[in-house]
Amino acid sequence: MEYHKFEESTLRGFTESVFKKMGCSEEHAVLAADVLLKADLRGIDSHGVARLTGYVRLWEKGRINAKPNIKIVHETPSTATIDGDAGLGLVVAPFAMKVAIEKSKNVGSGWVAIKNSNHFGIAGYHALMAVEQDMIGFAVTNASPLVTPTFSKERMLGTNPICYAFPTGKYPPFITDMATSTAANGKLEIAQRKGTEVPTGWIQDKDGNSTTNSHGLKEGGALLPLGSDREHGSHKGFGLSATVDILSAVLSGASYGPWAPPFVAFMDPLPNQPGEGLGHFLGAMRVDGFRPVEEFKLHMDNWIERFKNATPISPEQKVIIPGEPELEAEIERKVTGIPLIDAVVRDLNEVADKFGIDRL
Amino acid sequence: MEYHKFEESTLRGFTESVFKKMGCSEEHAVLAADVLLKADLRGIDSHGVARLTGYVRLWEKGRINAKPNIKIVHETPSTATIDGDAGLGLVVAPFAMKVAIEKSKNVGSGWVAIKNSNHFGIAGYHALMAVEQDMIGFAVTNASPLVTPTFSKERMLGTNPICYAFPTGKYPPFITDMATSTAANGKLEIAQRKGTEVPTGWIQDKDGNSTTNSHGLKEGGALLPLGSDREHGSHKGFGLSATVDILSAVLSGASYGPWAPPFVAFMDPLPNQPGEGLGHFLGAMRVDGFRPVEEFKLHMDNWIERFKNATPISPEQKVIIPGEPELEAEIERKVTGIPLIDAVVRDLNEVADKFGIDRL
Numbered sequence: 001m002e003y004h005k006f007e008e009s010t011l012r013g014f015t016e017s018v019f020k021k022m023g024c025s026e027e028h029a030v031l032a033a034d035v036l037l038k039a040d041l042r043g044i045d046s047h048g049v050a051r052l053t054g055y056v057r058l059w060e061k062g063r064i065n066a067k068p069n070i071k072i073v074h075e076t077p078s079t080a081t082i083d084g085d086a087g088l089g090l091v092v093a094p095f096a097m098k099v100a101i102e103k104s105k106n107v108g109s110g111w112v113a114i115k116n117s118n119h120f121g122i123a124g125y126h127a128l129m130a131v132e133q134d135m136i137g138f139a140v141t142n143a144s145p146l147v148t149p150t151f152s153k154e155r156m157l158g159t160n161p162i163c164y165a166f167p168t169g170k171y172p173p174f175i176t177d178m179a180t181s182t183a184a185n186g187k188l189e190i191a192q193r194k195g196t197e198v199p200t201g202w203i204q205d206k207d208g209n210s211t212t213n214s215h216g217l218k219e220g221g222a223l224l225p226l227g228s229d230r231e232h233g234s235h236k237g238f239g240l241s242a243t244v245d246i247l248s249a250v251l252s253g254a255s256y257g258p259w260a261p262p263f264v265a266f267m268d269p270l271p272n273q274p275g276e277g278l279g280h281f282l283g284a285m286r287v288d289g290f291r292p293v294e295e296f297k298l299h300m301d302n303w304i305e306r307f308k309n310a311t312p313i314s315p316e317q318k319v320i321i322p323g324e325p326e327l328e329a330e331i332e333r334k335v336t337g338i339p340l341i342d343a344v345v346r347d348l349n350e351v352a353d354k355f356g357i358d359r360l
Numbered sequence: 361m362e363y364h365k366f367e368e369s370t371l372r373g374f375t376e377s378v379f380k381k382m383g384c385s386e387e388h389a390v391l392a393a394d395v396l397l398k399a400d401l402r403g404i405d406s407h408g409v410a411r412l413t414g415y416v417r418l419w420e421k422g423r424i425n426a427k428p429n430i431k432i433v434h435e436t437p438s439t440a441t442i443d444g445d446a447g448l449g450l451v452v453a454p455f456a457m458k459v460a461i462e463k464s465k466n467v468g469s470g471w472v473a474i475k476n477s478n479h480f481g482i483a484g485y486h487a488l489m490a491v492e493q494d495m496i497g498f499a500v501t502n503a504s505p506l507v508t509p510t511f512s513k514e515r516m517l518g519t520n521p522i523c524y525a526f527p528t529g530k531y532p533p534f535i536t537d538m539a540t541s542t543a544a545n546g547k548l549e550i551a552q553r554k555g556t557e558v559p560t561g562w563i564q565d566k567d568g569n570s571t572t573n574s575h576g577l578k579e580g581g582a583l584l585p586l587g588s589d590r591e592h593g594s595h596k597g598f599g600l601s602a603t604v605d606i607l608s609a610v611l612s613g614a615s616y617g618p619w620a621p622p623f624v625a626f627m628d629p630l631p632n633q634p635g636e637g638l639g640h641f642l643g644a645m646r647v648d649g650f651r652p653v654e655e656f657k658l659h660m661d662n663w664i665e666r667f668k669n670a671t672p673i674s675p676e677q678k679v680i681i682p683g684e685p686e687l688e689a690e691i692e693r694k695v696t697g698i699p700l701i702d703a704v705v706r707d708l709n710e711v712a713d714k715f716g717i718d719r720l
Binding site: 074075076078080107108111113136150153164166174176179180183199207208226231232233237245246250251252253257275287289290291306310 | 434435436437438439440441467468469471473496508509510511512513514516522524526534536538539540542543559561562567568586587588591592593595596597598599600602603605606607610611612613616617618634635645646647649650651655656659660662663666667670671672673674677678679680682
């Protein structure tokens with residue numbers, strides 16, 4: 001695959017310009033670009049500026065509102081429901097996390113369900129907002145239906161990520177940010193470009209048979225829940241994904257399960273939507289609601305050190321602490337730049353031409 | 361395997377008698393028995409009265425305090441930390457969940473970290489306490505180290521379950537209660553008794569090689585995190601298990617990772633414990649902190665109906681909604697009785713003889 005490297009500031013400026021051309025306010029454009037750039041910096045390329053054209057196409061279809069009136073529609077001292085007014089999830093979710101953090105400051109924790117939103121980028125961005133305040137961050141979202149429950153051949157759930165982030169002392173924040181499917185769609189796309197097969201257990205074909213054909217999903221198949229099959233616990237992956245769907249959408253009043261609106265603009269949402277838009281669920285808990293922050297951080301560091309030193313199977317590959325590779329990528333890419341494959345650059349330059357802004 | 365069936369009331373009376381002989385108060389004995397019986401009724405035999413002799417042995421070693429002074433040691437309006445005073449997790453966790461529910465009534469949600477506890481039975485018992493109050497229940501716990509992180513061959517984590525439970529309308533509560541390992545130890549024990557092999561991906565041997573030997577764990581191997589191997593997402597199972605460990609133990613002040621005290625009395629806890637006992641983390645969120653309860657329940661029922669009707673691969677096996685098989689077992693076993701294998705009955709009768717109470 002051919003790719004070019006771009007400086008962070010170049011991509012950031014470009015992305016902000018595109019969002020402004022969509023009609024976003026300066027503040028929203030800067031924030032939305034920051035969420036996408038964070039994904040690229042952290043090496044989660046599938047959720048960075050490569051998605052920008054997807055948001056543009058949804059906006060062109062009238063499914064994204066560039067000037068949303070995001071508001072709290074229901075609340076208690078530690079909970080709230082927010083209506084995203086069909087705004088970019090990239091700005092709706094940070095708004096909601098600020099509400100969660102504020103509630104957490106006041107009463108120890110804050111939990112916010114969000115309806116009528118769109119794709120919110122990487123869950124980790126939002127969870128890390130809490131970590132900066134010495135809080136534990138939690139972020140989940142439902143997503144376009146691509147995953148089948150155990151025993152089914154119908155796409156009923158998104159890759160519905162779960163993210164937990166914890167403050168630490170001298171080590172990078174501990175952050176687990178994971179799709180609840182065995183593999184994410186991005187990994188299939190890589191195999192498709194390379195023309196290789198995918199491992200057994202990632203997808204099944206349209207009849208529900210296991211397949212290693214990397215085009216199996218496109219051809220009517222489905223991604224499999226974490227665990228891959230019943231014998232290896234796919235009912236657990238299904239249970240987790242379902243939990244994310246319920247917290248994000250049934251609780252907030254968004255559309256759930258197979259009704260979750262697809263991210264791709266060429267597919268319309270199903271008729272008879274049971275709710276409004278996509279849903280998220282975010283939380284923040286003050287560490288000092290449980291024990292003193294410094295004490296917690298010392299023990300987090302001790303936890304991380306102990307796990308780094310868990311006896312490896314092979315001396316060349318030690319245990320990886322969740323969150324470390326992403327921070328390492330962030331440090332490196334700030335210096336060396338962000339690689340974009342040529343197909344993505346072409347896509348972005350088409351948008352630039354349409355909006356009359358400078359090409360990348 | 362030979363087994364006998366017992367009426368619920370017989371096992372309940374027996375279990376209460378044993379806890380009272382240990383020195384538990386009437387109230388604690390009744391509660392602890394209720395937690396164990398709930399597991400047996402719901403078909404989770406590994407966590408029911410089959411564990412009773414394990415608790416007795418821990419008490420004999422002085423590791424369980426039958427008369428604990430369970431108390432809140434730190435709190436905010438929506439959070440608390442509880443010291444279980446080395447009591448039975450079976451009574452410490454319900455105490456803590458009551459605190460979470462009370463906080464949830466007051467400010468919308470309640471989150472309680474618990475240190476200095478012991479095995480708390482099935483997570484589902486505690487989460488369902490919240491559901492009875494039209495709240496969402498959350499329960500996790502750390503446990504004896506038997507699971508290895510991805511890339512390691514050292515036992516660093518417990519099977520660390522995650523449980524979420526949601527109220528519903530006409531259907532049974534939606535409840536996902538799952539170990540974060542691919543398979544639980546109980547499944548290995550069944551294979552050992554039958555003399556069969558276990559599937560690839562459940563365990564590895566002491567050198568970190570994949571094995572199908574059902575005795576592999578006993579012989580120095582380890583259970584694998586949900587996902588089984590890196591290619592199938594075992595880093596996600598590791599991330600979830602680690603999250604449970606951190607919430608349960610690093611946040612509360614309990615012992616974490618490989619230091620988590622083993623359930624088996626013949627193994628002493630490691631020296632230089634970084635905290636006190638096992639830890640749990642429980643939560644309750646009022647549904648009406650987000651949207652009206654009746655509205656939520658209608659949508660939960662709609663969710664369940666849609667998923668029950670997801671196109672099955674084979675018409676004989678429809679999608680299973682988490683929580684349904686357990687409720688079906690509960691209804692059946694209340695009538696037909698609870699099966700215990702003879703080895704368990706023998707074990708329980710030895711305890712009966714020692715305590716001078718009637719045999720089963």
